[in-house]
Amino acid sequence: MVNTKINLCGIEIDNPVIPASGTFGFGYEFAEIYDINCLGTFSFKGTTKDPRFGNPTPRIAECDSGMINAVGLQNPGVEKVISDELPKLKACFNKPVMANVSGFSVEDYAYTVEQLDSQDQIGWFEVNVSCPNVHGGGMSFGTSPEAAAEVTAAVRNVTDKPLFIKLSPNVTDIVAIAKACEAAGADGISMINTMLGMRIDLKTRRPVIANKMGGFSGPAIKPVALRMVYQVYEAVKIPIIGMGGIATAKDVIEMMLAGATAVQVGAQNLVDPFACRDIINDLPSVMKKYGIDDLTSIIGGAH
Amino acid sequence: MTQGLYEIIKNDALTSTVYKMVIKGDTSAITAPGQFVNLKLEGKFLRRPISICDYDDTSITLVYKVVGEGTEQMAEMKAGEVIDVLVGLGNGYSLDKCGEKPLFIGGGVGIPPLYNLCKKLIKAGKTCTVILGFNNADEIFLEDDFKALGANVIVTTVDGSYGTKGFVTDAMKDINYTYFFTCGPMPMFKAIESTAVTSGQYSFEERMGCGFGACMGCSCKTKYGNKRICKDGPVLEREEIIW
CATH class of the missing domain: 3.40.50.80 (Nucleotide-binding domain of ferredoxin-NADP reductase (FNR) module)
Incomplete structure (x- = not known):
């Protein structure tokens, strides 16, 4: 028997496979097609202080080995998340969930986290300082160590739950930002968010996406994600949740070797709704194939 | 929604750009006419949503127009080939309000x-x-x-x-x-x-990410609140649409 269990900031999870925020809703859509209790946990849809419709459509463009999205943080707002979404989730998921939070000011972030903090279902916070889709929003916090640290400190102040900061790859020095978050009290780093990208329609000669630019994700960005996780692993002592192009059990192992304690699956959920279940089912045999008895033992193994 | 491998029974041209593909397999997930399927095509990252023209207990008929790379690839597919399909997506038309005519x-x-x-x-x-x-x-x-x-x-x-x-x-x-x-x-x-x-x-038609309500790629505003074309649609009632 191989051991897929992982300790993520004091909470043991059955396996390190976590659907990424924005690709799994609040879980219940997927619970209609399989028992999502097989997941390590999942990161719910990015939640903001106020309800948001998001960007105009089209919001999606296909790319070779990936996709671009510019959804723009559509969500019902923290009040409705607590009153409507979390009870629905509770009915189909009996493990702690990761609360993904976004904001447009330091006060927004602190307010939303404070509201969610009393919810017992929530095991961890994942604070998105990197969403590239909102004008003048999240992007600015994630591109400067000072601003990222300011958000981290403000959120740290209102919760004792494990706090991950989700970083943008659209920066010159992600290591400096990760270190700033660690110093400001983060318990972990989530990385990487999507990379800024664009597609252009040859017939209309205009960007495909109404917002012009969007976040590029999918297997194409995996090498960038691996490189950044590898670099940050050498610079911080807190755990990393690695993501970017994860689609198979082999990808999970590769990301953990780079330095990730757990792994998120994003775009792959959208093309294969059973992706996470299948990755979890495949993990033990792939671990055996590569001589791995205990997943924890391989974290950072490539260093 | 179910996922499965479906065998192509036929794939014939109806006009110079419109094709009729019949696929064989489980259709139990289809609950109403007007629903759609989402097809995985070799080498394409996102699936292709295609409306269901007709179905019975063991087959689904898709009538589609070649408008881009994905549908071009579909038109090249031959009987006997197997295709990965998500079936039973969207709400479909509701039949109970239509009167006699x-x-x-x-x-x-x-x-x-x-x-x-x-x-x-x-x-x-x-x-x-x-x-x-x-x-x-x-x-x-x-x-x-x-x-x-x-x-x-x-x-x-x-x-x-x-x-x-x-x-x-x-x-x-x-x-x-x-x-x-x-x-x-x-x-x-x-x-x-x-x-x-x-x-x-x-x-309605919209560019979709997943086709089953997860990504919020195809949202629209209606008089009854925000809806996802793929999950809460593609069929909307006249009274709720904001033009």
Whole structure:
């Protein structure tokens, strides 16, 4: 028997496979097609202080080995998340969930986290300082160590739950930002968010996406994600949740070797709704194939 | 929603750009006409959402137009090949409000999802009138299929090369109907909206990420709140649509 269990900031999870925020809703859509209790946990849809419709459509463009999205943080707002979404989730998921939070000011972030903090279902916070889709929003916090640290400190102040900061790859020095978050009290780093990208329609000669630019994700960005996780692993002592192009059990192992304690699956959920279940089912045999008895033992193994 | 591997039984051209593909496999996830499937194509990252034209216990008929790389690839596929399909997506049309004389209005490649709906309502004893709108005579498809169901079929062509010259709305004015169902391009929808005298249902198209409600890629605002075209649609009721 191989051991897929992982300790993520004091909470043991059955396996390190976590659907990424924005690709799994609040879980219940997927619970209609399989028992999502097989997941390590999942990161719910990015939640903001106020309800948001998001960007105009089209919001999606296909790319070779990936996709671009510019959804723009559509969500019902923290009040409705607590009153409507979390009870629905509770009915189909009996493990702690990761609360993904976004904001447009330091006060927004602190307010939303404070509201969610009393919810017992929530095991961890994942604070998105990197969403590239909102004008003048999240992007600015994630591109400067000072601003990222300011958000981290403000959120740290209102919760004792494990706090991950989700970083943008659209920066010159992600290591400096990760270190700033660690110093400001983060318990972990989530990385990487999507990379800024664009597609252009040859017939209309205009960007495909109404917002012009969007976040590029999918297997194409995996090498960038691996490189950044590898670099940050050498610079911080807190755990990393690695993501970017994860689609198979082999990808999970590769990301953990780079330095990730757990792994998120994003775009792959959208093309294969059973992706996470299948990755979890495949993990033990792939671990055996590569001589791995205990997943924890391989974290950072490539260093 | 179910996921499965489906064998292509046939894949024939109906016109120079419109094809009919029949796939064989489990159809138990289909709950209403007007739903769609999402096809995984070799080498393409996102799936392709295609409306269901017709289905029975063991097969699904898809009538699709070649408009880009994905549908081009579909047109090249041969009987015997196997395709990965998500089945039973979207809400589909609801059949219980249509009265005795429903009208079906299809524009171009918006026509296919109306076919199984019409079949079901004819079986339920309704008097069905179908308006099929095309640009010209060369584009016409499914006319004989609707006639074979027993529907009263009117074809309109913009250039007058077949049937009634003009748009679907030119034909609508002379018809006595209790309700309407439509699928087609947005300019046609807007013309219908200003012509129709009854309640009805519109089936919308949007660029989708997942097709099953997870990514919020295809959201729209309605009078009843935000909806996802893929999950809460593609069919919306006339009363809720914000134009």
